[in-house]
Amino acid sequence: DTGVSQDPRHKITKRGQNVTFRCDPISEHNRLYWYRQTLGQGPEFLTYFQNEAQLEKSRLLSDRFSAERPKGSFSTLEIQRTEQGDSAMYLCASSSGAQGWTDTQYFGPGTRLTVL
Amino acid sequence: TQLLEQSPQFLSIQEGENLTVYCNSSSVFSSLQWYRQEPGEGPVLLVTVVTGGEVKKLKRLTFQFGDARKDSSLHITAAQPGDTGLYLCAGERGITGGGNKLTFGTGTQLKVEL
Numbered sequence: 001d002t003g004v005s006q007d008p009r010h011k012i013t014k015r016g017q018n019v020t021f022r023c024d025p026i027s028e029h030n031r032l033y034w035y036r037q038t039l040g041q042g043p044e045f046l047t048y049f050q051n052e053a054q055l056e057k058s059r060l061l062s063d064r065f066s067a068e069r070p071k072g073s074f075s076t077l078e079i080q081r082t083e084q085g086d087s088a089m090y091l092c093a094s095s096s097g098a099q100g101w102t103d104t105q106y107f108g109p110g111t112r113l114t115v116l
Numbered sequence: 117t118q119l120l121e122q123s124p125q126f127l128s129i130q131e132g133e134n135l136t137v138y139c140n141s142s143s144v145f146s147s148l149q150w151y152r153q154e155p156g157e158g159p160v161l162l163v164t165v166v167t168g169g170e171v172k173k174l175k176r177l178t179f180q181f182g183d184a185r186k187d188s189s190l191h192i193t194a195a196q197p198g199d200t201g202l203y204l205c206a207g208e209r210g211i212t213g214g215g216n217k218l219t220f221g222t223g224t225q226l227k228v229e230l
Contacts (some may be wrong), residue, residue, distance in 0.1 A: 040223070045219070106161075110156075
């Protein structure tokens with residue numbers, strides 16, 4: 001078990017560019033979550049996948065954001081036409097859902113995005 | 117809008133001191149979790165509390181869940197420099213398809229100095 005991995009760890013981009021982040025969950029985990037964390041705040045939920053199906057999206061996820069999990073394994077989060085307000089840490093978490101109504105989410109190290 | 121308020125926001129103490137961090141919610145969640153996050157890393161789960169009035173201990177850390185399941189506290193005894201980090205509480209709530217959405221608190225940044 002290598003844990004949740006995210007790539008890249010850091011991304012610096014210019015305003016207006018598109019960026020894509022990748023998350024590799026713990027193998028066999030069918031649930032995958034994306035969160036966004038700005039400086040000095042706790043993470044905020046963005047979206048949730050069960051296998052390849054995206055089942056829940058936050059209103060924080062504007063139409064410039066799109067997430068996919070095409071084969072139910074890794075996931076990508078794309079931000080189009082980045083804005084300075086998109087600067088944040090983007091966290092991915094996965095879980096097995098095997099505990100019933102409570103669930104332990106394992107977080108990756110995050111991708112820190114800086115939009116200049 | 118953060119539904120979970122933590123206090124204090126910042127705490128700087130000397131090694132060996134005791135401290136308590138509070139987490140207050142305007143809503144009831146199915147469970148409440150405490151995480152610790154170090155710079156440049158994701159949050160790591162410390163404990164999950166489920167039942168009102170529940171108390172859990174993890175070495176020098178004691179977690180308490182309020183009777184109404186809206187507030188929680190984390191008490192650290194004899195703090196050590198290795199306890200330094202961002203402490204986050206998070207309320208867990210079920211969502212579509214069986215997933216569980218976490219709503220995080222505002223965080224408490226703890227620094228323990230020698």
